[in-house]
Amino acid sequence: MNSFLGPLDSSGGVPPRQQTRVGAFLISAHGALARRLAMGTPPTLKFGWQTELHSQLHRETEIATLMMRATSWVADLELAPLCLTWETAWLPKLVEGVVDWSQGLLIDLAALAHAIHAAIRPAVLLPPEANAEDPFVLALRRIEFESSRLIQAQILFLKGPEFVPIRDCVNAAVERRHQQVRDLWETMLESIGVRCA
């Protein structure tokens, strides 16, 4: 097991099998967020916060399409069951202790997005000698950079004053999503010989 992706090829690129697994995982996670945001963003915006939803939708879509194009794909027979596991994990979940189910689903979406943007740090997997001009390398760096901006909307929402009375429920929902995302990410990385530090 290594802490970084590799061994890199002679041009400083990540092996295609590792690219395929990492790319598929990121597309699955960010694609799930994009789908759920698309469902929640109305065709005509009526409130200021919906502007943020619209922005998030397009950033998530950008991440998914970027990975589709930047990844060197190879055939991977194990990918189908893995994708099924990931997609099942991203399904909406009710939040314990929140009576209003629509509010609970919003909290769960924000919790999942917080976890995906916080717990997945693809750029730290790159060894220092990775080719800075390689599309996959650049894409991983860009996703990590964008995630630190995108998470701000979730932080503001989840720490908002309207959730003070149910702060423990919100916190527990976010911690659960963090653990879930972290476990899936680490399991996927272990399957390609990478152990998270």
Added chain:
Amino acid sequence: MLFLSGGGHRIRYELRGPASGPAYVLVNGLTQYAELWSGYCDTLVAKNFRVLTFDLLGQGESDKPSLFINQDDQVAAIRTLVDLLGEGPVFLSGISFGGLIALRYAIAHGGTLAGLVQMNSFAQLSPQLLLLGNAMRTGLILGGTSYLQDLLLPMNLSDAWLGPQLNHLEAIKRQGWLINDVYALQNLMDSFLDFEALTDRLGAIRIPTMILNGEFDFLTPRSLHETLRANIPDSALIIIPHAYHAFTLEKPALTAELLANFATDVLAGKWKGGGSVWIAPEEAGGELRLFPSEYDHLRAIPVRKAVT
């Protein structure tokens, strides 16, 4: 690498040195991690101290709560670590944000300590510090950990240190970037920007306290240390010449020697705080000098003290 549970969280720590020696617990600044004290461990262990270093909640390999970090949780974690050290004398030392946490600990649990060291710390947010903290948080949000590091390096370190390192800064920044997560740093910053001033409670600290402040510290200037010196009864302020905010990184040999001498003096009953003001030597091995009593130590130019 060891872990223990404190206040419901998992804390990563390292303990080195002889089991019977007096102990130092070193508390990290905001963007630091335990390994940055390794030079201190070597120096202090060689002088028969035990040294405990750890990652605060939200840092390095300790737990990183997803949404909320409370300063009380940090204090609870230190309490667990101090309990681990047993009966011998324990000295607590913190830098910057870690100094604030150490201050809170000393107010709440001063009886468990033999002495306190404050290094470029503060008990309250001045308007400048509040605005700088907010700007740093915005920098973190917009530019990530790397941008925050770019901002802090020239603010906190001298030209004399930076000059020879200019071609190696990326490597220096890399470990901090690898180990610290943006959301966790932001939670730490939120806990630092949202706290009640401790100034009125400083009188509760009855233990010997050494306050260290870099001569050119821009982030936490002399006035913030004057609050500590004036309100902690058995304290002394020592100015580190030519040093900025991160003097623990820039002058580790000198700082480790000051820590060792302070603890040795306290244990020998020789410590005299009394609100005195001193100037540290440029390098380890030199002597402390009393700040000239007729001059105002809060000024950067030689202005005589007002007669009271």
